[in-house]
Amino acid sequence: MTTVATGTGVGPLLRGWREQRKVSQLDLALRADSSARHISFIETGRSRPSEEMILRLAEHLDIPVRERNSLLLAAGYAPQYAQTALDDPSMAALREGIERLLTGYEPYPALVVDGTYTVVAANRGIAMLLDGVPEHLLAPPLNAMRLTLHPQGLAPKIRNLREWRGHLLHQMERQIALARSGPLRELYEEVAGYPVPDSGDPDDREDPHPYPYFALPLRIEHEGHVLSFISSISTFNTPMDVTVAELAIETFLPADPTTVKYLQSHAP
Template identity: 45%
Template sequence: MTTSTAPVGALLREWRERRRLSQLELSNRTAVSTRHLSWIETGRSRPTAQMILRLADDLEVPLRERNAMLLAAGFAPAYPQHGLDDPELADVRDALRAVLAAHLPHPALLLDRHWDLVEANAAATALLDGCAPHLLVAPVNVLRVSLHPDGLAPRIANLPQWRAHLLGQVRRRAERTGDPALGALLDELTGYGGGTAEEPGPGAVVVPLRLRTADGELALFSLAAHVTTAADVTVEELVVETFHPADAATAAALRRLGTG
């Protein structure tokens, strides 16, 4: 659970400013008067739990941070946070694992909010051959594995382009969530270097990961999915990232790797 010593009004103002909304704009969206919003933000008025959740929902505040707001105001958290192996998450867990298994022979990952690996299918783990053991000690961060000089980076044929894509993802999530751990991760990944990105080639429709393997160069593009109806902190923060062949040669190579 994220904790904060800031009062709830300051937290709400921080999220409003992060979403680049004025008090008037938020007032129009939520039907809460600007005067009342101002009093909440300055601490002159103590919001109810319902008001906090109403504003947080419109500001698209993550469930983890909504709980932190409630705690800052003296209320109990509204959203549970179970472990993935807890009985309460059995149906979600089974569904996510079924997605990973069904995606074979193509790689698929289950990640948390910091891109730490939760689970992966066999096709994904097979691509990690040659990475330094210290990068594969849990919790395994897939971005660190991708861009570290002892990881996949030497085998990524279009490293500058793929690096720019990954750094952009981290930067946008850090800005959207305000998570300081993501800011630290971005600084770390940037420090690895890797060149300046080039524009995608003429006619390109995706930015591929071009990975050199013993079976030849694989060209992969990724899709990300999450549980859109999550009411649990853990479930909301899980992301399934699936990789798909960007050309026929890669599709054939992945089929060969799968049968092997």
């Protein structure tokens, strides 16, 4: 995993992000309609960038919204992006839209998580998969990664656990490389250290399935039946709020007709 270089001003911070993205000063200058000389002066502190230049460079370096505020503060400017709590009245339309989306996806599972995988909303499809999970793992704040990989959580029910665990850890590694997040790194170290429970054949080789998969499935047991899902993650386009920028909607598409039939027969 990559760690971004830090410093006392905006220059070292921008240099750290540029190096992490593996972009040269010349390439960044061409993208941002500037010059390599100017980029060098900004990074060394010889030139103070304008707000517009900071935001332009941040856009071309794909810097997360939260960190763009940090860059502006380091340069002596006010943050440009608010961080509004989801229960704020101004977020009513967003909350209602998310609820409609999750309810409309039933009986298939869907949930919404924040930047550290804390579950902020989930539908009844998710609730069904959580049958039998100990109460201490369901106590708020519910964390999707902890719940999935904990040896007392969903892990013993996942038939292809080693594959799915590898997928989730790799996903977290990519996020840590994209955004500096101490809490996310701590969560990664916690869940990566969980023992992998012995739930039969770890690679699912002795449980052949009749349907070809077009992506890595989550194969999970529920009341003696093996259900298969393909996961899809969506985020909001061009977010103007830190909270919204860090939300992710994950939907689980049934990967075979058997799973579709089972879920429809168990729909409330």
